[in-house]
Amino acid sequence: MRPSVFSVRRLSAVLLALAAAPWAWAAPAAATAIEVPVVQVRPQPVATGIEYDAVIQPVRQSTIAAQAAGRVVALLVKAGDRVKAGQVLATIDxxxxxxxxxxxxxxxxxxxxxxxxxxxxxxxxxxxxxxxxxxxxxxxxxxxxxxxxxxxxxxxxxxxxxxxxxxxxTRVTAPYEGWVLQTLADPGDLAAPGRPLLVLYAPRPLRAVVQVPASLDAVARSATRVEVQVPTAKGGATSWIEPTSRTALPAADPVAQTVEWRLDLPDAAASAVVPGQQVRVRFVGGSAERLVIPAQAVLRRGELTGVYTATEQGFMLKAVRLGADHGAAGIEVLAGLGRDDRVALDPVRAGLAGARPAAAAAAR
Incomplete structure (x- = not known):
């Protein structure tokens, strides 16, 4: 059976529509192309030294113990409560x-x-x-x-x-204004002279306590300056600040073979951390050229750490191994990038379909 003239015309119209479809979609895609700013990676001088993890501790922390024998009648505070000097914390029979x-x-x-x-x-x-x-x-x-x-x-x-x-x-009171860190007794427990009831700490001042290996204690003591990495007001950002005072204990721990350093923080920096929080401490001894990238260019997805590098076709995701964080100077790259690579400053947008490097690239 021969096809009718109407069927041939309808088939021709469908073919013409399919042929024109890619052009119809290509025009809006080209019009909405995503341009992402990039930066060219260059080595630059950064501070060098040794870094260790430290823990924030309050300078004044007290374990409040009973001074009388008897049953604990009432525990008037709980962990997290703020107390004033002289406030009754617990009563004993x-x-x-x-x-x-x-x-x-x-x-x-x-x-x-x-x-x-x-x-x-x-x-x-x-x-x-x-x-x-x-x-x-x-x-x-x-x-x-x-x-x-x-x-x-x-x-x-x-x-x-x-x-x-x-x-x-029989009336246990707070020796100073502070926060209740932990309670160690409950109403009905038997109190005795010297038995701990709760732990109290003053919110200011705070210090960073770091354990330096005894073999590198001489290197730490010869550092030109000591810096502590603390969060800033901006979410996720950090900065390196110098402590108001530093004290190194004169003896090493016989088991761990470490020397304890106590670094008092200024009040402005202490407001951004809490006791028990982990921070980084750097003993700066000089400077050297390192390959660094801006912190905003780093993409973290689970265990993956990478950056989007600019290519002729768009962006390509590269896994990188990072080193020390130098604050405003950027994060050190140990492996994964070359000296002339260009990385996207907005890795989220760079991962979108159709993303292209911006016309002007900043040199770093």
């Missing part, structure tokens, strides 16, 4: 100490009564001695009894003060 205070008060009252009696007897004996009715020995005996009563009154008063201190120890 004070029935025994309260009994001691009452006993001491009774002893003071008895001692004062004995003192009044001895004073009256001494006064009468003194008057009788002046009239010649008693001997000097009787006066001496009355004076001795009066002094003994006076000493007994002072001893009872001291015992009362001691009982008051023991009573005060």
């Amino acid at each position: 004070d029935r025994e100490t309260q009994t001691g205070v009452q006993r001491s008060q009774a002893q003071v009252a008895q001692a004062e009564a004995d003192l009044r009696n001895a004073k009256a007897q001494f006064d009468r004996t003194t008057e009788l001695r002046q009239k010649g009715f008693v001997s000097q020995a009787a006066l001496d005996s009355a004076e001795a009894q009066y002094k003994a009563a006076l000493a007994g009154r002072d001893q009872a008063a001291a015992a009362l003060r001691q009982a008051g201190l023991a009573q005060g120890y």
